Amino acid sequence: MSVRFYNTLSRQIEDFSPREEGKVKMYTCGPTVYDRAHIGNFRTFLFADLLRRYLKYRGYDVYSVMNITDVDDRIIRGANSEHTELRTYTDPWIQKFFNDLNLLGIEPADLYPRASDHIPDMVNLVKKLAERGHAYKVDGDYYFKVESMPAYGEFARLDMSALRVGERVQDDKYEKEDIRDFALWKGYCEEDGNIFWDTDIGRGRPGWHIECSAMSLKYLGEDFDIHAGGVDLVFPHHQNEIAQSESATGKRLARFWMHGEFLLVDGAKMSKSLGNFYTLQDLMDRGWKPREIRYALMAGHYRQQLNFTFTGMEAARAALERIDCCLQNLRCAHGGHGPSETAAALKEHEAAFTAAMDDDLNFPLALASIFNLIRDLNILCTENKIGTTEATMILDTLKRLDSVLGFLHIDKAQETDSEIDSLVCARDEARRTKNWAEADRIRKLLSDMSIVVEDRTGGSVWRRK
Ligand code: AMP
Numbered sequence: 447m448s449v450r451f452y453n454t455l456s457r458q459i460e461d462f463s464p465r466e467e468g469k470v471k472m473y474t475c476g477p478t479v480y481d482r483a484h485i486g487n488f489r490t491f492l493f494a495d496l497l498r499r500y501l502k503y504r505g506y507d508v509y510s511v512m513n514i515t516d517v518d519d520r521i522i523r524g525a526n527s528e529h530t531e532l533r534t535y536t537d538p539w540i541q542k543f544f545n546d547l548n549l550l551g552i553e554p555a556d557l558y559p560r561a562s563d564h565i566p567d568m569v570n571l572v573k574k575l576a577e578r579g580h581a582y583k584v585d586g587d588y589y590f591k592v593e594s595m596p597a598y599g600e601f602a603r604l605d606m607s608a609l610r611v612g613e614r615v616q617d618d619k620y621e622k623e624d625i626r627d628f629a630l631w632k633g634y635c636e637e638d639g640n641i642f643w644d645t646d647i648g649r650g651r652p653g654w655h656i657e658c659s660a661m662s663l664k665y666l667g668e669d670f671d672i673h674a675g676g677v678d679l680v681f682p683h684h685q686n687e688i689a690q691s692e693s694a695t696g697k698r699l700a701r702f703w704m705h706g707e708f709l710l711v712d713g714a715k716m717s718k719s720l721g722n723f724y725t726l727q728d729l730m731d732r733g734w735k736p737r738e739i740r741y742a743l744m745a746g747h748y749r750q751q752l753n754f755t756f757t758g759m760e761a762a763r764a765a766l767e768r769i770d771c772c773l774q775n776l777r778c779a780h781g782g783h784g785p786s787e788t789a790a791a792l793k794e795h796e797a798a799f800t801a802a803m804d805d806d807l808n809f810p811l812a813l814a815s816i817f818n819l820i821r822d823l824n825i826l827c828t829e830n831k832i833g834t835t836e837a838t839m840i841l842d843t844l845k846r847l848d849s850v851l852g853f854l855h856i857d858k859a860q861e862t863d864s865e866i867d868s869l870v871c872a873r874d875e876a877r878r879t880k881n882w883a884e885a886d887r888i889r890k891l892l893s894d895m896s897i898v899v900e901d902r903t904g905g906s907v908w909r910r911k
């Protein structure tokens with residue numbers, strides 16, 4: 447069975463096959479670095495992480511590129527208001543972004559190209575579009591001529607007839623031939639202060655859309671496999687990327703376009719402009735662990751909106767505690783003689799996990815199979831059917847699954863601590879000899895060390911609070 451994804455291009459679920467067998471080249475639109483990213487942004491980056499991790503799990507060699515938008519109106523305004531260079535302004539935001547990615551367990555992309563490092567590539571693309579009759583110049587600005595691309599609007603399913611085609615537009619700053627045309631290059635104006643590039647097409651700076659066209663072309667070629675981003679990027683950003691890249695190359699930009707739905711707060715999109723957002727740090731300051739945040743943001747299907755609530759965070763915490771408990775049970779499993787039952791449970795639930803994920807990354811269903819596995823493992827544990835052979839088998843499977851999930855934290859759960867282990871053993875011994883005072887004394891000692899002890903048949907297990 448092959449992997450199937452919903453392709454925004456066709457608005458259908460399609461069998462996925464990359465251009466080159468076994469290899470996937472993907473591009474994800476990255477952050478605009480003028481502020482700290484919020485967890486809505488991270489929902490989209492976690493979706494891209496899940497996609498990439500799952501393709502790897504399915505044996506593909508994945509090469510992924512995520513751009514950093516470090517040139518844009520808000521950034522230029524921000525840098526000028528602080529009287530700093532562009533880089534001095536954006537560097538700390540980029541650092542914070544990488545730091546948050548790391549905390550959330552998002553695997554790094556292979557490349558993070560910055561727009562400001564690729565101005566010559568963008569200028570060349572604008573020149574090429576102008577040579578081919580797809581771009582024109584008004585004063586210092588360059589615009590994409592939408593009329594030159596009959597298929598414009600198909601990707602975003604736009605009703606082009608509703609737009610007043612051919613109407614000349616003039617606003618405070620830009621003058622263009624047609625209301626549909628969009629800026630490729632913005633000529634220098636005073637508000638840009640010290641932020642500009644002197645190039646073959648004049649002094650100025652690139653438009654946002656041309657940044658992604660130039661960088662994806664440079665690093666992934668003219669026709670790559672997956673282009674991903676948040677659903678708000680379908681129009682205008684991705685429609686315009688398609689217009690630019692395909693008009694310049696004559697080739698299809700990407701085979702699959704995949705879009706993650708919004709994270710909402712009280713029914714509205716989480717966004718900077720509405721002020722209804724939380725950053726990762728905000729949630730950590732409230733006592734939530736990055737792992738719990740990762741789980742909560744991943745738990746919904748990527749194509750469905752997800753409402754952010756603290757009840758959802760509580761549910762994430764409880765789910766992870768169930769997983770941790772099971773992992774602790776395994777660490778302390780003293781039984782044995784259940785290899786075939788264990789192998790059957792592992793096989794059944796991993797197959798269900800894979801089938802769900804193959805079906806357009808149906809993560810909620812895949813997660814259900816993880817909890818079915820946890821339930822079965824707990825039963826096998828209680829029945830004393832798990833010994834070291836079985837535990838090794840289980841850990842191998844869980845590690846493979848965690849290459850996709852990224853929140854099981856198996857090594858941490860498997861960690862041993864000889865001091866705690868010997869205290870737990872001493873307590874078990876005290877209980878066996880009915881020395882309750884001693885058993886209570888040790889439990890109190892462990893509790894002071896933030897260790898919780900649970901009594902199981904075959905021995906106690908411990909975990910950190
Ligand atoms: P930006 O930094 O504004 O360029 O956005 C980075 C990414 O976050 C884009 O792919 C957006 O589509 C995505 N994004 C922004 N707001 C949300 C949200 N509330 N939920 C999910 N994704 C979002």
Ligand code: ZN
Pocket residue numbers: 474475476658683
């Ligand atoms: Zn982009």
